[in-house]
Amino acid sequence: MAFIKSFIEQETSRRRDFLLASAYGLAGVAAAGAPLGVFAQNKPTVAWSYRDRNNPYWHSVVSGGESFLESVGMKKSDLVHLLNGGSSEKSLADIKALLAKTNGNAAIACDANDAPNCRPVVESVKKAGGYVSTIWNKPDDLHPWDFGDNWVSHMTWSDEGPSEQTARILFNAMGGKGAFVGVGGIAANNPAIERRNGMMKALKDFPNIELLDYQPADWATQKANQVMQGFLTRFGNKITGVFCANDSMAYGVLEALKAEGRKLPVVAYDGNAEATDLVIKGDLLATCFTNPYWGGGVTAALAYHAAVGTFKPSSEPREHREFYGPTILVTQKDAAEFKKKYITGTPTYDWKDFWGPSRGQIKYAGKA
Incomplete structure (x- = not known):
């Protein structure tokens, strides 16, 4: 790494x-x-x-x-x-x-x-x-x-659903018990809010898992590294998993864990090339690609x-x-094939096909 x-x-x-x-x-x-x-x-x-x-x-x-x-x-x-x-x-x-x-x-x-x-x-x-x-x-x-x-x-x-999926992957890897920390994006960012909401929705189904703390790191690797160092100082071995709201912050988290000689299940979001390689190696459990x-x-x-x-x-x-x-969920079982299709070989797009890969009109809470 x-x-x-x-x-x-x-x-x-x-x-x-x-x-x-x-x-x-x-x-x-x-x-x-x-x-x-x-x-x-x-x-x-x-x-x-x-x-x-x-x-x-x-x-x-x-x-x-x-x-x-x-x-x-x-x-x-x-x-x-x-x-x-x-x-x-x-x-x-x-x-x-x-x-x-x-x-x-x-x-x-x-x-x-x-x-x-x-x-x-x-x-x-x-x-x-x-x-x-x-x-x-x-x-x-x-x-x-x-x-x-x-x-x-x-x-x-639509980040809430995919984030719920990545959180469930994390909680299952933790054996349905233990305690985790969360590293989020800029507080007023829509994706930061939705990704945290998705995580919290998944947590409701895991009563034996405790959220120790959730802190913003503004989508930044360096700040996430500092936040994770703080978590490790405060909670030590009580931490058994980490939820990251994007890949870049996960890099900082992994570096902080490595410095302490610890390996924990970690999930992320964005599907960057580096994160995909980390999923293939098993350093990340999952990420989510937004193309x-x-x-x-x-x-x-x-x-x-x-x-x-x-x-x-x-x-x-x-x-x-x-x-x-x-959005595409990327786990170890499909990461190599995903990398081949979307990273090693970038698909060719018709830039006049404005809505081809889109997933429909945005829906808002409380509205049909």
Whole structure:
């Protein structure tokens, strides 16, 4: 697991670089992601607003976005990277700056970082006349069809069910008894909330298992490593299992366990290449794949094609405006085959087939 130690070191370096880059504002970010000449073209500037490309999940998302650009005759380097480092304030500021630079001639793919930030993002895009497609985070009462064509679509993943499945795998591996700890994402993130809810739902069926503590680690490997070290100090050998809300945090957890000479059942989420290898080796019990490559490509494609007039979002049914992306549970028995299909060989996608792999319209609690 040498890559985990390297991953933690990269996160430390990335945080330092992010703080330095933030001082330069959008100009510095745009220069890193695309030449400024792109802003002067008639085609919309295509941008991805996201957290961190050093994270394998987001690297896959943005790689999908780059693949889409190539499908319309552009270059990978034409994609503008709006890196927010987990800051909702920077996410919004960078999007506003991009809209100002392009006079609204922009097609933006975006994870708003947390649910409250989605509203000011989409309001800013609509006001400027740009187009945005979002993933993961938005309030339940905020919908693309309330913004005409400018908020093209929102995609999320139904995380509660898959997280319940991974939690059950963990609890069964613990023999239906003992005590575990949980490491979660950013508290206001929709996926962080749903993944914890799924875990708690599974726990109801295991009365002999105790949840010792559940702490956020903001989706970050280094912070998860610190959180797990704290758990080990507080609870010691009482811990007999670990639930992680994503793969990157699981890497930090595994490194903390290794430092203490302990091997415990651990489950994760995202289906990254590194996590899949850990499942094959038996270091992780399970992960859950959300096909971030397809998600990243189709989100950029939807925003772009709406901007150039290929289709009119407001003419589409609601299941094309808000929809679930695909999920695949990955366990040791099927991890090798999964890796062959989705990681070693990346499937080829038709980026105009916007809703092919999707799983239907988003449903909200208490509503049919």
